Amino acid sequence: MAHTAFIGVGNMGGPMARNLARSGREVKVFDLSPAAMQAATEGGAVPSQSVAQAVEGAGTVITMLPEGKHVKAAYLDEGGIFDHAEPGTLFVDCSTIDVATAREVAAAARARGFRMIDAPVSGGTVGADAASLTFMVGGAASDLEEARPQLETMGKLIVHCGGNGNGEAVKICNNMIGGIAMIAVSEAFCLGQRLGVSVEDMQRVIAASSGSCVAVTDYLPLPGPTPKSPANFGYKPGFMTKLMLKDMRLSQMAAVETGQPSPLGAQAAMLYAMAEQEGLGELDFSSIIKLFDKGMA
Template sequence: MATIGFIGLGNMGGPMLANLVKAGHTVRAFDLSADALARAETAGASRADTAAAAADGADVVITMLPAGQHVRAVYMGEGGVIGAARSGALLIDCSTIDVDSARAVATAASDAGLLMVDAPVSGGVGGAEAGTLTFMVGGPDAAVEAAHPILEIMGKAVVHAGGSGTGQAAKICNNMMLGIQMLSVCEAFMLAKRLGLDAQKLFDVSSKASGQCWSLTTYCPVPGPVPTSPANRDHAPGFTATMMLKDLKLAQDAAATNDAATPMGAAAAGLYSLFCNQGHGGMDFSGIIRMIDGQS
């Protein structure tokens, strides 16, 4: 069993930490939120007063943070993880951030004699709670091999995408596809509604035909066809519209930097920006069907 420092205990980090504790690991938790720390203690973790204290002497340090600037600060800033971690420790960043930040932090970790992987996740809060996340992992072979046993506690699939930063590249490409696909499914159901085609009948056809995709068969944006989808909970989030917009913006920034044409991704980012600006950022991203339907 390992001693693990876990930094960032939000909607995803909290349940991920709980699964590590259930597996028998000793976990020291840090977050700026007192409520999040209290939940971590209830799950069986101990409380650290700073990020450096969580990392001090730990075998593994895991972070789940909002954006690249937070990851840079926590790892490379004054009192950061890289300065506090013991030699040879394994660092796992599960945040979804820009590729440049991921590579900058990985280089700093390597220079300090530490192993590091970027390991963003797919699967949402439900996957975090169930331990069924998919990890897209970037980093050197030795670091990825060391990370596998830890990641497998929290997820059902661990895919080594390549060198440092490629986990982030895989995540933003995947979520750009997801954002575009969800919009296409929403548009199709709203067209069907206006054509007098029952939503269940469209689902029955498309789930077995060429329109089949995860946004339809697992996360259907209309109530009924998929009982576990957020549409049956008034679009309460699994994965918020704000988080989808963040990932779409990361994809657009990467496309601009690397001269990649992503017109559908740009259109998706624009629509999710409009939806969030209407005050719906805290709703599940599938809730954008309401805007497409003309609802307020």
């Protein structure tokens, strides 16, 4: 069986690669970070000295990279993935990037005799560690079915969303909702406290009422009622504020490109930018409640 190459084994890619390796597959990894490489290697992956070494002879190449520009460079640049992959290789890009770039790279892959799907994930580092991620996939159904056994070692729910780029589209829309909801919950709970209501009473009622959402039931931005939420651990990130800001900006880029009004998304992007400026970028995105505690928003 041909090995799997995994390029980008940081906070998300690292646990994903380790789960894939633990399933019995040979996984060759490459990352620019020595610490990330060491962690992946300790998890059972095989270290590579370069992208070329990881990719040569691979049946599948999985990438998890920060932004669209990194994805384009990794695949399209001279000496990149395309230059070292075997004809017919299946590429699975799990990065969260703009739809246009996802479609551009997929088209370039097809033109060179490769196959490609975009498969961004939801679930954060907790889901990556627990192999409970959701994959939203864009591309040919046959390519997804080939990738499915590997995706199933890293996640619990795999949804085919249509053609190339559609996985990214769903991911962007999902995170826009999540980002807006966290702001709404933060604002409402701060107001409730000002009115003299306890966090516990607010959470108990709202979790069973029309205002319920994940930010209330599992990920409350205040410590106490949801014991696993980052608020109980000094906002140690499951999903950093700076990454939510990136995704909110992707949603607004898509809104401009399609002519779709997005007033709440635009306001939310502005607030996450403010949170980053206030030093919250490396904390969990639920730390945005600190803006409301300070009365800045």
